[in-house]
Amino acid sequence: MNNFTYVRATDVAEAVRQGGQAHAKFLGGGTNLVDLMRETLERPSVLVDVTGLSSAITDREDGGMLIGAAAKNTAVAEHRGVRTRYPLLARAILAGASGQIRNMATVGGNLLQRTRCTYFYDDDGSRCNKRGPGQGCDAIDGFNRIHAILGASSSCVATHPSDMCVALAMLDAVVHVTGSQGERTIAFADLHLLPGNHPEVETSLSPGELITAVELPALSFAQRSTYRKVRDRASYAFALVSVAAAMEVDDGVVKGVRVALGGVAAKPWRALRLEAALTGRPANEESFRAAAEAELADAQPLRHNAFKIEVAKRTIVAVLAELAGDRL
Amino acid sequence: MSVNINGLSVDLPSDARVSLLDLLRDHLDLPGTKVGCNQGACGACTVLADGERILSCLALAVQYEGRSVTTIEGLTVEGSLHRLQHAFIEHDGFQCGYCTPGQICSAIGMLREVQRGVPSLVTEDLSSRSIALTRDELRERMSGNLCRCGAYNGIVEAITEFAETSK
Incomplete structure (x- = not known):
């Protein structure tokens, strides 16, 4: 680990000022960043600890909620309002990591965690365009079972590892940020970027910009929502495929539906084609399957991950059937 | 500092x-x-x-x-083992013992989370205020502690007994 200066920010203005220094990084719970620093994949000169900033979880007048970026993952998952009004968010958080890590990890840090691509981590032996732009990507022709099937490029096939972010993508969350130019908000769908020719650029944040809060908009059918994760063991593993979904059924017809996929792309994958294909259709397995087929039509498998396409389709159908419940 | x-x-x-x-x-x-x-x-x-x-x-x-x-x-309290340490011995909750300190600290923190009503991935009713520490709940909540000797059955029994006698 390289040497660095550690400072603890007491307010957002100070955090942004300190974070504006060259090679500064914001530090949340450290569950990803400390590991990346130990692997020398991150070499900050200044660490600005922002865990003392707002961790409040509050109701908004418009019916939504606002979660301070320093809120711990456990605090969000155990919050009564989150559990009853946004159950998929609680379930997505509880599907991720372990009890110990959820006690440490913050909401802001969860949004900015880096990929778990093994070639990205293999600093000594592999080429990676995220680590070293222009090097090439050894995952594309390597062992790529865990890699992307949607939205990848010839530069990068890494996936985003977060469970929580899949729920936030489904909810159309809004990210509140502050930088040297002031405050602004970013639609969740615009926060994470697909790799294109620049996989080293992972978010739309400007250098030094700090995530201060995540806003959950009101969603009338969010209470009828869930999260399902498919992985190599029953607990404490990253997703091969995951599905966050909410659905509103009226008289046997899908009135509203939201779906997002995890483990399939460099960002949480909002299934807009599926939503368009399913809205107004009968709430049955045939419709669910057809909508899932539409969403995965452009999926591009690598040598070892074609199974993800069928797993994604079946998981989508199973989750929507569960949400339809006795209305099928 | x-x-x-x-x-x-x-x-x-x-x-x-x-x-x-x-x-x-x-x-x-x-x-x-x-x-x-x-x-x-x-x-x-x-x-x-x-x-x-x-x-x-x-x-x-x-x-x-x-x-x-x-x-x-x-x-330890005045040189005596914690009750959960005794339970691990009683139920063969370890073989080599390397993961045991982590298992025990994790279990104590985990039981506080259960008392506080923190749900887990296997909690069916997220709105429930009290959680029954079933075997599935316990195993899911302890999944962050690996035991390469595979002493999981003993670990689950030790924590279960400690939880029941601590009520």
Whole structure:
């Protein structure tokens, strides 16, 4: 680990000022960043600890909620309002990591965690365009079972590892940020970027910009929502495929539906084609399957991950059937 | 700049790179907390920070300024083993014993979470205020602690007995 200066920010203005220094990084719970620093994949000169900033979880007048970026993952998952009004968010958080890590990890840090691509981590032996732009990507022709099937490029096939972010993508969350130019908000769908020719650029944040809060908009059918994760063991593993979904059924017809996929792309994958294909259709397995087929039509498998396409389709159908419940 | 370790105030290292795990083992001669993977994948380094279980390998010691950390050494009372340690012995909750300090600290933190009503992935009714510590609940909540000897049945039995006799 390289040497660095550690400072603890007491307010957002100070955090942004300190974070504006060259090679500064914001530090949340450290569950990803400390590991990346130990692997020398991150070499900050200044660490600005922002865990003392707002961790409040509050109701908004418009019916939504606002979660301070320093809120711990456990605090969000155990919050009564989150559990009853946004159950998929609680379930997505509880599907991720372990009890110990959820006690440490913050909401802001969860949004900015880096990929778990093994070639990205293999600093000594592999080429990676995220680590070293222009090097090439050894995952594309390597062992790529865990890699992307949607939205990848010839530069990068890494996936985003977060469970929580899949729920936030489904909810159309809004990210509140502050930088040297002031405050602004970013639609969740615009926060994470697909790799294109620049996989080293992972978010739309400007250098030094700090995530201060995540806003959950009101969603009338969010209470009828869930999260399902498919992985190599029953607990404490990253997703091969995951599905966050909410659905509103009226008289046997899908009135509203939201779906997002995890483990399939460099960002949480909002299934807009599926939503368009399913809205107004009968709430049955045939419709669910057809909508899932539409969403995965452009999926591009690598040598070892074609199974993800069928797993994604079946998981989508199973989750929507569960949400339809006795209305099928 | 200090941190409270097992009831004693300790100066934090001047080098911010020192992890909480290395502070305990290398600076304070408290080797009960174990180095497993040193990357957050095994749970051997689990300690309690203000009563909450965390991984000391992924924690920089300086982040815990002013907080209270309890390690396996801090669980003994006047030289006597903690009741959960006795339960691990009684139920063969270990073979080599390397993961045991982490298992025990994790279990104590986990039981506090259950008492507080924190749900888990296998909790069916998220709106429920009380949680029954079924075998599935216990195993899901302890999944962050690996045991390469595979002493899981004994670990589950030990924690279950301790939880039931602590009510």
